Amino acid sequence: MTLISSISGTRGTIGGKPGTNLTPLDAVNFAAAFSTFVIQQSGKENPTVVIGRDARPSGGWLSDLVSGTLQASGVNVIDLGLSTTPTVEIAVPGLNADGGIILTASHNPVEWNALKLLNNKGEFISAEQGKALLETISKADFDFPDVSKTGSYSKEHGWIEKHVDQVLAYALVDVEGIKNANLKIAVDSVNSTGGLAIPVLLERLGVTNVEHINGDVSGNFAHNPEPLKKHLTEISRIVVEKKCDLGIVVDPDVDRLALISENGEMFGEEYTLVAIADYYMKNKPGATVSNLSSSRALRDVTEAAGQMYSASAVGEVNVVTEMKAKNAVIGGEGNGGIIVPDLHYGRDSLAGIALFLSHFVHEGKQMSEMRAGLPNYEMAKNKIELKAGMNPDDLIEKMKLRYASENVNTIDGLKIDFASEWVHLRKSNTEPIIRIYTESKSKEAAEALAQRIENELSSMI
Numbered sequence: 001m002t003l004i005s006s007i008s009g010t011r012g013t014i015g016g017k018p019g020t021n022l023t024p025l026d027a028v029n030f031a032a033a034f035s036t037f038v039i040q041q042s043g044k045e046n047p048t049v050v051i052g053r054d055a056r057p058s059g060g061w062l063s064d065l066v067s068g069t070l071q072a073s074g075v076n077v078i079d080l081g082l083s084t085t086p087t088v089e090i091a092v093p094g095l096n097a098d099g100g101i102i103l104t105a106s107h108n109p110v111e112w113n114a115l116k117l118l119n120n121k122g123e124f125i126s127a128e129q130g131k132a133l134l135e136t137i138s139k140a141d142f143d144f145p146d147v148s149k150t151g152s153y154s155k156e157h158g159w160i161e162k163h164v165d166q167v168l169a170y171a172l173v174d175v176e177g178i179k180n181a182n183l184k185i186a187v188d189s190v191n192s193t194g195g196l197a198i199p200v201l202l203e204r205l206g207v208t209n210v211e212h213i214n215g216d217v218s219g220n221f222a223h224n225p226e227p228l229k230k231h232l233t234e235i236s237r238i239v240v241e242k243k244c245d246l247g248i249v250v251d252p253d254v255d256r257l258a259l260i261s262e263n264g265e266m267f268g269e270e271y272t273l274v275a276i277a278d279y280y281m282k283n284k285p286g287a288t289v290s291n292l293s294s295s296r297a298l299r300d301v302t303e304a305a306g307q308m309y310s311a312s313a314v315g316e317v318n319v320v321t322e323m324k325a326k327n328a329v330i331g332g333e334g335n336g337g338i339i340v341p342d343l344h345y346g347r348d349s350l351a352g353i354a355l356f357l358s359h360f361v362h363e364g365k366q367m368s369e370m371r372a373g374l375p376n377y378e379m380a381k382n383k384i385e386l387k388a389g390m391n392p393d394d395l396i397e398k399m400k401l402r403y404a405s406e407n408v409n410t411i412d413g414l415k416i417d418f419a420s421e422w423v424h425l426r427k428s429n430t431e432p433i434i435r436i437y438t439e440s441k442s443k444e445a446a447e448a449l450a451q452r453i454e455n456e457l458s459s460m461i
Helices: 024-042 059-072 085-094 127-139 159-168 175-180 194-204 233-241 269-283 297-304 316-326 349-363 367-372 392-402 443-460
Strands: 003-006 009-013 048-053 076-082 099-103 112-118 153-155 184-188 209-213 246-250 257-260 288-291 309-312 330-333 337-339 378-385 407-409 414-417 422-427 433-440
Touching (some): 009 024, 024 099, 048 085, 059 112, 085 112, 085 159, 159 194, 175 349, 184 194, 194 209, 194 246, 209 233, 233 257, 257 349, 288 297, 297 309, 337 349, 392 414, 392 433, 433 443
Parallel strands (some): 048 076, 184 209, 288 309
Antiparallel strands (some): 330 337, 407 414, 414 422, 422 433
8 A cells, every 4th residue: 555754744544554554653763753843833832733633433442542643742732622724724723733734635535644734824834844853763763751741632513614714704796695595506515614614604605506426524525536527427417407506526534626517517626716716806816826737827827817826836835935025815726726815825616605606696507508618728648657777857848849949848848839839747756657738729639748748759769
């Protein structure tokens, strides 16, 4: 199975041998290392860390292990229990805590879990901080205090409601407009904590006609939890059969938002951010940011409003860094991750839902009409496998030289922007492959571009 430790935390499949899967020993090591980090960063003998988790079955005992290790390390723990990633992110500064840990494997299947690490602002720790933490783990450089200096433990309830309060208080959320629209909405919360949060949000928005499937919080996911078209056939059918205005889908930790049009077709994960950015350009215009592998449609919408678009390296922490640098009004990733800096610097589906519904009722159009009014692009995602001894960096450098006359970006692999399409080449850190992402005006054109690039790479190999 798999254990992947990186600068943002550790994730893996449950069970097996330590160091190769996410086992109790691996969880304890990471929690102890994070305790060392928080103590050093805060300068406190007994700093405070907020923890929360999604509903997957391994979350209970994993939370107990992490909480116990933090306390044994001298850290006070505030446990939100079942929660969402964005809720934990806003609770960290809301509780004046020194860090946070979210126990979730996001869109990964039920056999996975993870520890995601936050700083005292409720944002993912930096690459530099993550590297230092990994070094602490490799050295097992832990120094546990005696019993008189161990940390405390307490539970906090009501943070989902506080999170919703903040969303509804945001100026661009039109609560009255949504209430008056008498919407009918289908929801799929994949049997995780979206089942707690989304009903609270919709009720407060005055949406009472809701078809909610997979709404329990058992963690027994009814389908693969990644919100892709092939996994969402049930809710797509319900939207049509029940004559819903739209469908809402979130992943297990509620930081990715996918939407379904009234005709049962996917609105497109890439277009969650694009549509909300369109709303901002009409009501609060300013700079936008997404990563290099996200749709060009965001750039088109932004520049059409006379504003500046910027691309970051792939990864939420990179998007946030670029958003701060450019003072962006909205940003995120093409996987349905919306970041609203006026609220907090983290992907937030609750904010995304409220903002999209505000846009929807202002437009007065059906979902399919809204989608047709946005710049249309299609993506293809391919990969090329490398043989032993092949250096992906060398191959990418050769492609850079081949396309030197084009608009190229090398902050994360190689992005080549053509007049009406683009290709993004990235080496994998876990597999001997180069990933090939392309986008064009049609699916056929995107796939043709990917095939051309793959052939060129193969000729170089």
